[in-house]
Amino acid sequence: MGVQSTVASLWRYPVKSCRGESLERVVVEPWGVAQDRRWMVVDPAGTMVTARELNRLLVVHPTLTDDGLRLTAPGAPAVDVPVPDPAGQVPIAIWSSRLTAADAGDGAAAWLTEVLGRDVRLVHLDDPRRRPTSPTYSEPDDRVSLADGYPLLLTTAASAEAVSVAAGALVPMHRYRPNLVVEGTQAWAEDSWRRFRIGDVTFRVVKGCARCVMTTMEPDHDAGSVARGPEPTRTLARLRRFGKGVWFGVNVIPDHPLPAGATIAVGDPVEVLEAVEPGTRPIGS
Template identity: 30%
Template sequence: MSTIHVVKEIYIYPIKSLAGISLQSAKAEEMGFENDRRWMLIDAENQMLTQREHRIMSQFYPQISNGKISITFQAHKHEFSINEHLGNPIKVNVWDDKSEVVEVNPESSKWFSRHLGFECKLVKILKNGDRKHESSRAKQTFNVSLADGYPYLLIGSKSLDFLNDKLDEKITIKRFRPNIVVTSENPHEEDDFKAFTIGEVQFKNVKPCGRCVMVNNDPENGRLKKEPLKTLSKYRNVDNSVLFGTNIVSLNSGIINVGDVLVF
């Protein structure tokens, strides 16, 4: 490719379905970026909780500092250590994938239960292999964290520009919860990326990402809107799946930075 693609933004989402954190650099691992979706909330029946059913989850904001994760919700704050957890394994499903997690601590679970208004637990996936995702498209099984299906989501900047040209109310890339945003020349050209390197890390494209109603949840206020899914469905509907961004996997570990160039 003649176009120069540069990493524009990097995001992680430590706790599944809560707000994300913008980073200047991140360590890529097989399961996803370090500390990306290693935690999630489950209900009293050990079912995962997401913004699809609980839009207020977008209003919990994490930060990472000095080995701790702090969560801010309205005027309330809570923190826990990245390394802390209880010992008893809990069997959960992330969609169709069986996973093993452990509770972080009772205090964190009680804090989230109080602010969400129902009983839940904060849990963590401990190690590579505790959750496997079988991709029918790639005919391969991947070790994944607690993300929906794949370790990384990459989006080209022109894909968002092209969509915003069609919307009355412009949106930001945060609607789509990417891990990596790159500069691009044409809308959705990232769908056709094959293998490439960013910094120290080799990546492989698996498939374009099918989107759900969660992209209609405005992360600024947690309100459900009709867009952008309504507009996207008019020009990005392929086999009854509305596509935006592409799922990728890393082939090795290493650091990537904002400003790194993609090498094909």
């Protein structure tokens, strides 16, 4: 009998592109992990700002509170940001999505502008039902919060180890910014999965993930700095170049209907329900 695949770790990112948090248990909602990427930094025109161009976002540490959010960063006093009134909607842009979110106010904007050295504001997506996923790889009623494109990103420990071995140095999993990490698989097994179940939640694998420069950034949360290097992009270009991109991890969507309050936890078994031939290229590559 083969080794049982299980959930190795779970991650949530309260503010898009900022520091994430590792959790033992999460609630899964139709648009992803509860409270994952419901806040986002934007420029004065409402367009998303990410760590791709503003690396220092990675050292901003958001913590969820009963009333909203607490933001901390090295060298700056903490600031508490209440959940804004959803009546105060402003237009925002994230990739090809055009929707509205609630502006978090001048206090949060001033704090982030000082810490980041750029004129920015903070917004909160009060209702993720306003943002559909990409229709090319999903169903008409699929929704997503402020993640790049899909509700959750899944990676596997074996695939991350394969990259580190090929690179000759450890590339830590947090660089890939997953929500769900699975252990007990072969490297790249996730490329062939199409549906899998954890507890009461069934997930669809809808698209592989083409990786960007953010995987090459290593934040020093004590110093408040971000170092950049060639890995894992250099190694992925040798191992995982398909078309114009390099690929690591898969995007997944919870199946409908989703049980209310459905949770998954570290250590839960992962049951693959549908898969294609191993060695298949990631969907979309």
